[in-house]
Amino acid sequence: MAGKLTQNEKFERDLLRGSLDLMVLSVLADESHYGYSIQKRLSAASMGKVKLPAGTLYPLLHRLETDKLIRSRWEESTGRKRKWYELTAKGKKRLKVQVSQWHQYAQCVTNLVNGKGAQPKPSG
């Protein structure tokens, strides 16, 4: 497990709020996951910068399921009942759209930030 990150090293909550759906849908794009594995995958992908608490993750999964973007099924493996989530066709379409929008958005922000020189360029 990575060491503890300082507050400055974590993403701000407001920054995360608009992209949580996209992150979770992206995790589920390739294969099915259960709640804890989604949480671990997000943490690993962000090198510990995205720590999605269970109190936020599970309501989010339920909302995506309500929107029919993901579906769930219960499976019993290794003697333990577990709830698995996977993308629906609608979820795949939404992911495609959101990924496209995200790239444009990120490009837009990058251009603005670089142009103004408000932030130091990432060291290469």
Next chain:
Amino acid sequence: MSNQDFENYIALMGKLLPLSKAQLDQMSGELQDHLQMRVLDLVNDGVAHPDAISQAIDEFGDAAVMAKNFQSVLNLKRRRWMMRFTTFSIAGTFLVAVLTMALWPDNSRFGSPDISMAITQNDGKVDQETGLKLSLGTQQTILAEKALRQVVSLDYDETPFSDVETDLEKRTGLNFLLHSSACDDSLTVNEPIKFKLNEMPLNKALKLMLETKNATYVIDEGVVMIISLDDAEDAKWLRLKMYDCRELVKTLPKTGPASHTAWRTGFGGRQGGGGGGGMFAIRSAIQDNERSREDPQQSSPAFDQSKLLDQKLAKIMSIMKAEAEKNRPDPSSENTLLNLVSTMVQPDSWTDSGHGIGQIQVVNGILVVSQTEEVLQGIEDFLADLEGNILKDGKRGVSLDSVRSWKDIASVSESRASESTDNSF
């Protein structure tokens, strides 16, 4: 913290969330799985088991916060359901309102669907069913006929006739007019009507009701005119109507002309008084002619004169019969139709009967009739029965049994016609 703490955590969420026991069990199972996996990872990382449990539960966050997040999802579900319900309710209400307005009999703007459809269909003055071009007056009459075909229940208990008219106008959307000829007799606007009938076509019910007051009705360019029964026989109230019998004619057997044709060619006796009257009239005419020519001084005995007269008469008859045969049209299906209608529907109402004033012709499969409203209704019913029995699906043609039976009818009709012709000599 311990497993007991986690159970308390779930129990608290259960109290905060409006979930069924099954839903709560599922949520508990999912969170329990998460907790166990997290504890296992922490233990693997070297954290002591009790501490691992405590840390895992801490990472879940406050139960109230998680319950609040779940609650917002449930609220979203409820809000969407209500939006859908509201949308469907509004759409349903709008649909019901439109249908009610369209079907409401008082609403003359929309009219009944039947009439509306008929108006649309006849917009181009071409009847969609028959492909016939129709005049505006005929279109209006067709609409009126359709409106009068609706099945109704009438219940008038000493109701003034003016109120009856108003009621019928509301039901049909048509104009009813009490003609002066009816007023002269027993029917006036204040005449109390006592009449009750259930579930009957309005045209028939109206006819029965009016007959009790010595009246009837005719349709004049869409207006229902109430006239006296006596006036109905008047030529000015006859209505011209065309029936599309093109399909029907194709299925009928061919027969020769009947009595009406004989009458038209001038050899029938009905116009001259019927039956043997024609022969008697010819004989008298010849006698008169002979008397005027003969000199009274050279007159022969009466017996010889009568013999000579009979010989001349026989010669004239043979010439006339030969002429009649020569002019007799070829057998045709149109003749069969003509014979059937004129012999089966109120035979006395046709001009060839010597009593009636109705006229009938068939032109290219279109039956053209000038008759009273009552006879027109009878023809319509008769043709409907014919089509129903012969045409079947309109294309299959006639079964062998049907042909035989209709040939029988046609031959009866033809024999009646020839009887009529023979009697005239």
